[in-house]
Amino acid sequence: METDEKHSWRAKLHELIYEADTPAGKLFDVLLLFFILLSIVLVMLESVNHIDEKYHDLLNIGEWIVTILFSLEYILRIIAVKKPKKYIFSFYGMIDLLSTLPKYLSFFIVGSQALVTLRALRLLRVFRILKLARYLGASNQLKESIVASRVKILVFLFAVLVSSVIFGTIMYLVEGEENGFTNIPKSVYWCIVTLTTVGFGDIAPQTALGQFITTIIMILGYGIIAVPTGIVSAEYARSANKAAKNEGEEKLGHSIDNVHTNSQSCRNCLAEKHQDKADFCHKCGFKLHND
């Protein structure tokens, strides 16, 4: 049947683009990774004045080539999926589109004033780097421990913000505008710079009382840096213990099906994390391709 045939090359395209289990799929991903990195380097170099002056045309051509390649990839991704809307409105679909658009916009909108804005749009393509995250397996254990300690870290960050607002206001009153604490928002900014132990030094207390309060802020910051560390550390140890326990249980025969060594993705609904020998998608029941 014709549809079957058509399905066939679309299935192959899907396998090539979305999965990394076949040699061709792997090559595609490595090439994509290379072009993403290349495009970031190109955008970075273009922002350096003395390099842009010398090699403007070269950088421009390079950017156009990368942009066209990414556009082609975007179209192929839409074609390969059965339900394109699902891809287009997914997180990566949006990022993929956002990483090609700015360059095209720079072509249509011309004008000396607009160029500054254009550059801004063009630079958004740096978000293309987010694609990289896809190619680096996320540590589930790490993710779990961060999710588990999410609420506690939020409470903690809230405490940091409240004390920054209070100490920032006090420092504004004590030091005043003549010592760089020109207004409360700036004082609060300075207070966070100090609490997080960054300490740029562009604003620094000059009066004795201001330096005394700064000492309190710093020791407070030094003491509370321990809190989120302690939380993540303990949560991570707990989730690591659970993982070790699970491993032990698996050895005893109580296998838990949470190991996915393949990179298969359903052609219909883009669901991932299929079992290694699965024939059908566990989300929508669509038939997965055979190896």
Added chain:
Amino acid sequence: METDEKHSWRAKLHELIYEADTPAGKLFDVLLLFFILLSIVLVMLESVNHIDEKYHDLLNIGEWIVTILFSLEYILRIIAVKKPKKYIFSFYGMIDLLSTLPKYLSFFIVGSQALVTLRALRLLRVFRILKLARYLGASNQLKESIVASRVKILVFLFAVLVSSVIFGTIMYLVEGEENGFTNIPKSVYWCIVTLTTVGFGDIAPQTALGQFITTIIMILGYGIIAVPTGIVSAEYARSANKAAKNEGEEKLGHSIDNVHTNSQSCRNCLAEKHQDKADFCHKCGFKLHND
């Protein structure tokens, strides 16, 4: 009876203001939260010169509206409670009063010189933000681990202060006034800036010997930053283990009554943390309202 009737609307008011279990009570708290944030933003914007010049009247009116609303809320809180003194002299009662007073004082006291002091008083209203803490459940586990490691962190902070005084004095002698270490308190301040790894850089050692001693201070600071982190981390892990154990025990039938999912507060003594189906206050025996 009249008193019963009166009790009734006071009871309802109490429920509205102090508790967040009913839709009306929830709405009240969300509105309060919004006005607290608004008033902080207004005070912050007023301190920025170029914004204050343009919108002085608007900001002033906004502050007056918020102040009057907070005053009304303060009076209602006093009316709703059976023993007003208990509320007035409680921590939040003081904060609630302190957050309205400065604006009124700015009305009575006039004078170019006094205005600077006034601004100081007005800014105290930023403490109003402390109210926020009420609306964000505190992580009991976190609190426990900090309380458990309190003494050890104090010993540690004391060690930091003692070494700061000693190293500060040495640096004052080594670097001297010509390199910014103008007196011992300033040297001690610089030493704490360095030990806590903030490092503003407004004062920095210039002599070879001073830089060598600074190296020792920094490596010391780098080494001891591990101590409070380690303490909180271990204590937190311990209290988390205990909590996990308690949970396990509860499942086995040895339920521990430390879960309070409601926000009820006694009308008589303001005690909180009542059991979910309690009819009487566990502190004073006063009858709690029925849902």
Added chain:
Amino acid sequence: METDEKHSWRAKLHELIYEADTPAGKLFDVLLLFFILLSIVLVMLESVNHIDEKYHDLLNIGEWIVTILFSLEYILRIIAVKKPKKYIFSFYGMIDLLSTLPKYLSFFIVGSQALVTLRALRLLRVFRILKLARYLGASNQLKESIVASRVKILVFLFAVLVSSVIFGTIMYLVEGEENGFTNIPKSVYWCIVTLTTVGFGDIAPQTALGQFITTIIMILGYGIIAVPTGIVSAEYARSANKAAKNEGEEKLGHSIDNVHTNSQSCRNCLAEKHQDKADFCHKCGFKLHND
């Protein structure tokens, strides 16, 4: 007997000065604490030029009073102990002497040039603050965990130093004298400032290559700050577990005699940590006083 009588007031003096179990002994320690803090504040204030100009005589008289009081205390400490040599050559004996001497030396040695050196000696009295450590119980658990991780922290600090020397030399070559990296020792100093995340900013890389290498140094520093923290944290958790286990054993009847709630110190050999109802010193067998 006369000797008995003499022994008696010396025993009382010993109890007053060295121990804190009686009301009089407690008062003595609190007064001593107050005078130590006072003398540190006096030395600090004297170093602030505009305060010294105004109140020079007052500060000078205050320092003389404190110095004479400390001298009297030093003599009484020698008289109260049976073997004075043991006290004089102990750590605190040395500190007690060093905290009084500089002021007397300032009396005998006169001369404009020598005064600067004198001030240096005088400031050594800040070491007097070390006395404070005596009055704050040291957390044994914390001490244990630091001792247990001592070797590992040393290996770690050695690694920090070696990488600082290597990266410091590279930065010296890359940035050169014109960008503030005037010589290798200074470059190494800068490298430690960066690795420990202090970052004064008095020296900062200016070349693109220098900034790239700095990025590597910082990420390295950011990564390795985890190491000592992790070590102390794990060691502390282990020693805390052991302590908890010991407590459990004690409850089961296997009491361990490591709890000392008194502050008794032997009159003969200055040994401490006697059992609560001990009659004789556990080090030299000398009779302890009765309550």
Added chain:
Amino acid sequence: METDEKHSWRAKLHELIYEADTPAGKLFDVLLLFFILLSIVLVMLESVNHIDEKYHDLLNIGEWIVTILFSLEYILRIIAVKKPKKYIFSFYGMIDLLSTLPKYLSFFIVGSQALVTLRALRLLRVFRILKLARYLGASNQLKESIVASRVKILVFLFAVLVSSVIFGTIMYLVEGEENGFTNIPKSVYWCIVTLTTVGFGDIAPQTALGQFITTIIMILGYGIIAVPTGIVSAEYARSANKAAKNEGEEKLGHSIDNVHTNSQSCRNCLAEKHQDKADFCHKCGFKLHND
């Protein structure tokens, strides 16, 4: 036999140079350590202008003596080993060669311009310090915990880099060239300086929006500093537990052969970590010397 005799002094030489179990071998290592430290101090002092001007000849002679001694040591190391190629192309063989070559090159290549490059090569001898690592036992537990958390720390560092690129670009757009963010690479550099809480302050945000974004970057950095610490801490605790368990097992008779208290190294293949009473190399079967 002649070969036996020859073997005999080569075996002794091998024992002297490569091992530290005999008094002579220990002395050799201590002397080597001293000369390594001396040569580093010499190179450092030579880079300080005012010292080099005064003592140039002395420093030069000192460096030549150290260089010749290291060359002799290098030749002896080659002679003592049965398979010299194995040593020459080993990590330490390369370092040993690299630490002597630059000084000789400074002799042959003359010229005012070339001297600057020469100094660069000469300074590479600081890598000689890497030899030190050999003499300080590496903490295996620490190494294990770092290796175990390697992948997770890489994922984390990758996340830091990606967010630095994105935030760096945003800051470049917000602050612009007039506030020091002259190009994207520099902005990314600044972003890493801020995320790692180093905060030099040579570049600092000037606009209100820039300072607001900086606040987000700092709080992010403050929050994520907890992640690698938590990972290493938990992994270290785990490997420490395993070690403690192993120790326990050993006491029960199930001895594990992973304790190597000697410093023997095979004359044939340079393999290390032989058992204490081993007669033959566990890697190549070559006979080890008898004590």
